[in-house]
Amino acid sequence: MSIRKVVTGLLITAGIAIMAVPFFWCTTGERNTNQLINEFEQTLEEKQDERSEVEKEQTTVSKEEEAILKEGSVIGIIEIPGIDIRYPVMEGTTSKVLNAGIGHIEETAGIGESGNCVLCGHNGSRYGTFFTPLSQISIGDEVMITDKNGLKHIYEVTETEVVNPYDNSIKTQSTEKELTLFTCSQKGTMRFVVRCIYKEAVMDE
Secondary structure, three states: OOHHHHHHHHHHHHHHHHHHHHHHHHHHHHHHHHHHHHHHHHHHHHHHHHHHHOOOOOOOOOHHHHHOOOOOOEEEEEEEHHHOEEEEEEEOOOHHHHOOOEEEOOOOOOOOOOEEEEEEOOEOOOOOOEOHHHHHOOOOOEEEEEEOOOEEEEEEEEEEEEEOOOOHHHHOOOOOEEEEEEEEEOOOOEEEEEEEEEEEEEEOO
């Protein structure tokens, strides 16, 4: 076998390996994300079965549930049909959290609570799509977040803007129920921000 054929074979093998690495990471990320969503949905189904046996008047999170809202735990599922986004929402913004889903900034309001609930996600991660298409969202689009009680909170997009990465106004709290989503923009030098107002809550079927 000639040296040219050997070198050509090595180059082809190396090229295949290079292309396979991103595919591996993306597949791994999607598998982890889907597992989190499935586990969350299974938990909701179990709770719904319990409600059918015992009538529950309150829809707030119990003390037992509050105890498990630690960093990295799934607290909801976010869906944005207009841009085909569906991911688990998790407490915290560590790399582990953001490589598996959308992170909730802990010092901000909770899902469906009075105040500003702030969520962030990666743009262009090798582990998945996350908030990469967020800049394609339109005013009037709906953002739906299902909480741990099976209650689906529906928000409406009212504004989008690009701010610098040190602009903490995106976390400003108010007495109204609000939702703010953000991700990196312009190669990480800026943030793309989506602001939403609360519309209603319905029990997820």
